[in-house]
Amino acid sequence: xxxxxxxxxxxxxxxxxxxxxxxxxxxxxxxxxxxxxxxxxxxxxxxxxxxxxxxxxxxxxxxxxxxxxxxxxxxxxxxxxxxxxxxxxxxxxxxxxxxxxxxxxxxxxxxxxxxxxxxxxxxxxxxxxxxxxxxxxxxxxxxxxxxxxxxxxxxxxxxxxxxxxxxxxxxxxxxxxxxxxxxx
Numbered sequence: 134x135x136x137x138x139x140x141x142x143x144x145x146x147x148x149x150x151x152x153x154x155x156x157x158x159x160x161x162x163x164x165x166x167x168x169x170x171x172x173x174x175x176x177x178x179x180x181x182x183x184x185x186x187x188x189x190x191x192x193x194x195x196x197x198x199x200x201x202x203x204x205x206x207x208x209x210x211x212x213x214x215x216x217x218x219x220x221x222x223x224x225x226x227x228x229x230x231x232x233x234x235x236x237x238x239x240x241x242x243x244x245x246x247x248x249x250x251x252x253x254x255x256x257x258x259x260x261x262x263x264x265x266x267x268x269x270x271x272x273x274x275x276x277x278x279x280x281x282x283x284x285x286x287x288x289x290x291x292x293x294x295x296x297x298x299x300x301x302x303x304x305x306x307x308x309x310x311x312x313x314x315x316x317x
Contacts (some may be wrong), residue, residue, distance in 0.1 A: 138198035142183040142206045145213045150178050157205055161212030164253065164273040168208060170201045183209075211273035218282050220268040224289075224297035229258040229266045236268065240289045240299070254281050267302070 144150055148161040157176065158167045170176065173194060175186040185202045187194040210216075222229055228239040236256055238246040250256050253274055259267040268285065272278040282301075291298035293309040300306060 136199075138185055138187065138195075138202045140202065142202065142209055144178075144181045144183060144209060148209060148213050150183060150209070152176055152178060157208070159205070159208040159212050161209075161273075163212045163215045166208045166212060166274060168201075168204050170205075171197050174198065174201060176205075207275045211275055215271055215273050216275050216278050218270045218278060219302040220270070220282065220285060221300055221302050222266045222268070223291065223300060224295075227266060227289075227297075228260065229268050230260075231256050231258045236285070238285075238288065241297075246288060248285065250281060251277060253277055268299075 145161075148159065151158045151160075155172045156167055156169045158165065173188050174197060175188070177184050177186070183205060185198060185205075187198040222238075222240070224241060226239065226241060230237045234250045234252065234254075234256065236248045236250060236258070238248070240246060250270075253272050254277065255271045257269040257271075259269065270278060270281060272281075286299050286301075289298045291300045291304075291306045293307060294311060296306050296308060
């Protein structure tokens with residue numbers, strides 16, 4: 134049996150879970166999220182705990198058992214505590230600023246880049262003297278937050294020679310030595 138799939142999901146205080154027509158709706162202090170699930174899977178909400186059961190042990194049901202359990206758990210955590218990602222701009226002259234839901238990035242191109250973020254994602258840009266600029270993103274939806282972070286990072290990925298680019302705080306970039314190391 135799937136180790137992830139059989140683990141029960143505890144519902145924290147202030148969070149309500151509703152199941153109608155194979156759509157799970159989770160509502161909490163940080164927002165409301167919905168996810169449709171496979172009609173074959175059996176979902177039970179009782180005594181503040183959500184459990185998922187699968188009808189058979191065939192490959193498709195085993196895979197979906199763990200998947201939907203993880204998605205529902207991410208929803209419960211998202212609406213109760215939320216998710217937060219911090220990204221760092223490494224490079225001379227790299228800047229970030231926000232105005233409402235629009236993120237303005239200056240990444241060494243001849244023009245500034247403007248990104249309109251979804252309403253579910255809260256964005257903040259911090260710039261301190263002698264430190265790299267930070268972009269702080271918060272959301273209840275883990276999938277959406279990861280997708281937005283990936284889009285921002287794709288504008289200027291960290292390169293291995295000088296380490297310039299947009300990276301996550303705490304991420305380690307494998308560095309390469311330059312030209313002089315190989316030629317002899």
